[in-house]
Amino acid sequence: MDEIDGYITPGSSHGGNAEKFGNEVKENGNNDTLNNNSDEYDDDIDEEEEIDEDEDDSDEVVAVQDGILNDDFMEKALNHLATTAEGSGIAYLHATLTALNLVDISIISEYKHLQKIDVSFNKLLNVECLSQLPHLIHIDVSHNELTSISQLQNIRHLQYLNASYNNISSMEDFSQNILLNTLIMDYNQINVITGLENNKRLKYFSAAHNCIEYIEGVDFLPIKTLILNHNNICQITNLDTLSMLTSLNLSSNNLRSLKGLDHNELLTILEVDDNEIIDFSEISRLKLLRNLRFLTLNRNPLLQLPDYRLAVIYRLPFLTELDRSKVTIKERVAAENCLNPPIGVSSAREHAMHTVYAVAQPQKLLHSTLVNSQTPYPMLVLVGPHASGKHQLAMHLVEELKDYFKFALSHTTRKPRDDETNGVDYHFVSLDEFESLIKQGRLLQTYEEDDALYGLTIDAVEDVAKDGFACVAHMELEGVLTLKKTHFEARLLLTMPASPFAHEKRMRDRGGYSDESIDRVLKRAHSYAEYNREHPGFFDLVICDDELADAYRRLRRVVLDYLGIGGEESPSETVSALQPGFDREYTWGETPMSRNSIGHLERESRQRRQDMAKEAVHGGKLPLYDRIASERAKTVPQLATEQASGLGGDDFGKEIRVYSAPVDNLDALPPNSPDSSELSSEGTSSFGDLSEARQSDTSSRSDDNIDLINNDEDIIEKVDRLDLYSGSHHTMSGTLPAPRPPSAGRPGSNTYPVLPPISSPPVPSL
Numbered sequence: 001m002d003e004i005d006g007y008i009t010p011g012s013s014h015g016g017n018a019e020k021f022g023n024e025v026k027e028n029g030n031n032d033t034l035n036n037n038s039d040e041y042d043d044d045i046d047e048e049e050e051i052d053e054d055e056d057d058s059d060e061v062v063a064v065q066d067g068i069l070n071d072d073f074m075e076k077a078l079n080h081l082a083t084t085a086e087g088s089g090i091a092y093l094h095a096t097l098t099a100l101n102l103v104d105i106s107i108i109s110e111y112k113h114l115q116k117i118d119v120s121f122n123k124l125l126n127v128e129c130l131s132q133l134p135h136l137i138h139i140d141v142s143h144n145e146l147t148s149i150s151q152l153q154n155i156r157h158l159q160y161l162n163a164s165y166n167n168i169s170s171m172e173d174f175s176q177n178i179l180l181n182t183l184i185m186d187y188n189q190i191n192v193i194t195g196l197e198n199n200k201r202l203k204y205f206s207a208a209h210n211c212i213e214y215i216e217g218v219d220f221l222p223i224k225t226l227i228l229n230h231n232n233i234c235q236i237t238n239l240d241t242l243s244m245l246t247s248l249n250l251s252s253n254n255l256r257s258l259k260g261l262d263h264n265e266l267l268t269i270l271e272v273d274d275n276e277i278i279d280f281s282e283i284s285r286l287k288l289l290r291n292l293r294f295l296t297l298n299r300n301p302l303l304q305l306p307d308y309r310l311a312v313i314y315r316l317p318f319l320t321e322l323d324r325s326k327v328t329i330k331e332r333v334a335a336e337n338c339l340n341p342p343i344g345v346s347s348a349r350e351h352a353m354h355t356v357y358a359v360a361q362p363q364k365l366l367h368s369t370l371v372n373s374q375t376p377y378p379m380l381v382l383v384g385p386h387a388s389g390k391h392q393l394a395m396h397l398v399e400e401l402k403d404y405f406k407f408a409l410s411h412t413t414r415k416p417r418d419d420e421t422n423g424v425d426y427h428f429v430s431l432d433e434f435e436s437l438i439k440q441g442r443l444l445q446t447y448e449e450d451d452a453l454y455g456l457t458i459d460a461v462e463d464v465a466k467d468g469f470a471c472v473a474h475m476e477l478e479g480v481l482t483l484k485k486t487h488f489e490a491r492l493l494l495t496m497p498a499s500p501f502a503h504e505k506r507m508r509d510r511g512g513y514s515d516e517s518i519d520r521v522l523k524r525a526h527s528y529a530e531y532n533r534e535h536p537g538f539f540d541l542v543i544c545d546d547e548l549a550d551a552y553r554r555l556r557r558v559v560l561d562y563l564g565i566g567g568e569e570s571p572s573e574t575v576s577a578l579q580p581g582f583d584r585e586y587t588w589g590e591t592p593m594s595r596n597s598i599g600h601l602e603r604e605s606r607q608r609r610q611d612m613a614k615e616a617v618h619g620g621k622l623p624l625y626d627r628i629a630s631e632r633a634k635t636v637p638q639l640a641t642e643q644a645s646g647l648g649g650d651d652f653g654k655e656i657r658v659y660s661a662p663v664d665n666l667d668a669l670p671p672n673s674p675d676s677s678e679l680s681s682e683g684t685s686s687f688g689d690l691s692e693a694r695q696s697d698t699s700s701r702s703d704d705n706i707d708l709i710n711n712d713e714d715i716i717e718k719v720d721r722l723d724l725y726s727g728s729h730h731t732m733s734g735t736l737p738a739p740r741p742p743s744a745g746r747p748g749s750n751t752y753p754v755l756p757p758i759s760s761p762p763v764p765s766l
């Protein structure tokens with residue numbers, strides 16, 4: 001039995017009390033003789049209700065002979081003694097005549113005061129007699145043999161009508177029943193929903209198990225519950241105007257899509273079991289329905305998809321029940337971790353996957369593993385959002401400095417653009433090929449965007465390393481986070497346009513971007529800016545320039561400084577390019593990227609060092625710099641020699657070539673390079689520590705000698721430069737890579753910076 005707006009359906013049984021009151025109120029209409037004392041009425045009614053409850057179940061239902069309703073039965077069927085609709089007297093207002101095999105109930109027309117009648121589960125062919133009962137509010141004629149209910153059209157006060165389980169093939173015109181709020185027409189043969197246009201109070205409409213093909217005829221009605229399960233509906237139509245709709249049942253139809261519910265913001269319950277929904281994108285359509293709490297999708301093809309439940313819970317975070325089972329907190333967390341893992345979780349997962357596949361393969365010594373335990377293989381990675389120009393920057397750099405760098409080509413499953421060449425821009429491969437690379441453990445990291453996969457193989461790095469070159473790659477943040485978990489210690493340069501406007505313009509100029517994808521990329525760009533703010537020091541350097549040419553100029557300058565060879569730019573420009581975003585306001589977020597690059601601890605540290613430097617200049621002690629000056633750090637050739645002679649402690653040198661830059665060649669630097677003569681054999685700048693490059697102008701100018709410092713500002717500026725990137729130090733008379741504590745990630749890493757591998761280093765013509 002269903003309860004609808006306080007009504008019990010179908011066939012609520014209240015028969016049996018008429019006997020008790022039969023003598024007093026023989027006939028429903030004959031109530032004038034009743035004592036009109038209201039207290040007595042109240043007592044009577046209370047008593048009646050008590051008896052109702054007591055005797056309800058015990059009453060025997062005896063079939064009426066010939067199916068014709070007579071007064072005896074009517075007496076038994078009457079109940080609910082109360083004030084009549086006119087208010088002039090008391091009468092039985094309800095009659096319950098269920099399951100009596102009735103075929104003729106014409107006698108009922110004499111009971112004029114009836115307000116509620118239940119003649120369900122009979123054999124009625126027509127209910128014309130009911131049209132003579134003007135006060136009827138509630139009619140249940142379900143489970144009969146009616147082919148039409150047109151006779152009920154003129155019952156003006158009708159609020160509830162249940163005509164389900166009959167043989168009705170068309171809906172009648174209900175425009176006279178203006179008070180109708182519940183209409184149940186289930187299990188008939190209705191094809192089209194009609195006749196409801198004027199039912200501006202209709203809140204509950206059910207026409208389940210019919211032959212309806214289109215949802216129509218319900219526009220602008222205040223329907224809260226619409227039940228149309230088991231019909232032939234193929235799409236959700238004409239529900240836009242049902243602004244009050246809270247519950248919709250469209251189970252067992254032929255729906256392939258859930259499109260058409262965008263405007264039903266109050267929808268709380270949606271049942272679409274047994275349809276043809278195959279895609280999670282259909283679930284995503286429900287995202288805007290923030291009140292949706294109960295959803296049933298049982299027996300849709302969608303359920304076969306992996307992680308079905310988590311995928312739905314992830315897409316509809318407001319659901320409390322899915323497929324009639326409660327959504328637990330655990331499931332919510334699992335859904336987030338599965339489908340939108342925090343960037344750290346996904347990169348750890350990726351790394352774990354690639355590592356597992358990799359260790360399953362035969363192991364061999366790689367060119368790109370360490371020269372010794374203290375020298376990481378030099379790798380420069382340009383990081384940034386889509387269309388930030390990383391690819392072009394990297395290609396230019398490799399082209400110009402081809403004796404130092406080579407490009408490590410990623411594999412991708414995306415299709416090549418017109419101007420792209422396989423083997424030059426990417427290794428363009430099929431999805432199968434890409435998956436096979438993963439399974440062979442060849443990939444260091446992977447990244448997915450727009451249904452395309454990207455990944456850098458260990459072979460791509462090896463190809464570069466075996467020829468003695470440093471490697472340049474470009475990738476998105478997710479890829480970098482995975483890469484950082486490997487043994488590589490890449491230097492990371494965040495490159496992106498300085499403003500969203502320039503970024504958008506770049507995409508529009510390139511073409512091929514939809515508005516939606518531009519929005520998505522810009523959002524991602526913001527998340528880069530945010531990541532940089534929240535992880536100061538993660539990126540070794542930030543290059544923000546609206547013009548790609550400017551960005552390249554900065555990048556080139558930085559790299560030349562790493563290499564210890566100069567360009568035409570002035571030292572001051574070099575410094576500004578080296579300091580992440582120091583020389584310009586970054587316009588992506590409220591806080592300029594640079595501001596957070598140095599936290600308060602670093603600032604305090606810097607202050608202490610400045611104080612110490614001042615003290616030293618004025619004749620005090622300066623233990624730190626004393627120590628640095630006395631400790632002449634070893635160059636890579638020295639280290640290599642030591643290792644070859646067994647002093648170095650690690651014998652990787654036997655197997656793998658030592659990447660080193662003969663210092664002699666620095667003499668061959670172009671005349672306009674900044675004072676190459678000043679770079680002593682120990683004083684070359686290093687690639688292994690990008691941060692040192694930012695100090696190269698310090699090392700390349702003779703006036704950087706601490707002896708010549710003659711005012712506090714100079715000191716502060718120079719100590720600033722020393723301190724901005726802790727972990728590497730220079731003496732003022734030259735660049736001296738000082739020992740640094742091993743990084744936590746890998747023993748010995750970063751202890752000694754290494755120059756880019758230059759086997760026979762010619763000087764680039766810059």
Ligand SMILES: Nc1ncnc2c1ncn2[C@@H]1O[C@H](COP(=O)(O)OP(=O)(O)OP(=O)(O)O)[C@@H](O)[C@H]1O
Pocket residue numbers: 384385386387388389390391392410411445446447449454455456474475476478479480
């Ligand atoms: N192995 C990788 N790991 C992670 N991200 C990668 C990898 N290879 C390429 N990407 C990145 O995937 C994104 C899409 O590649 P695509 O070649 O379309 O870039 P793009 O639009 O030309 O971007 P840009 O102009 O910044 O180079 C780029 O941001 C690119 O850097």
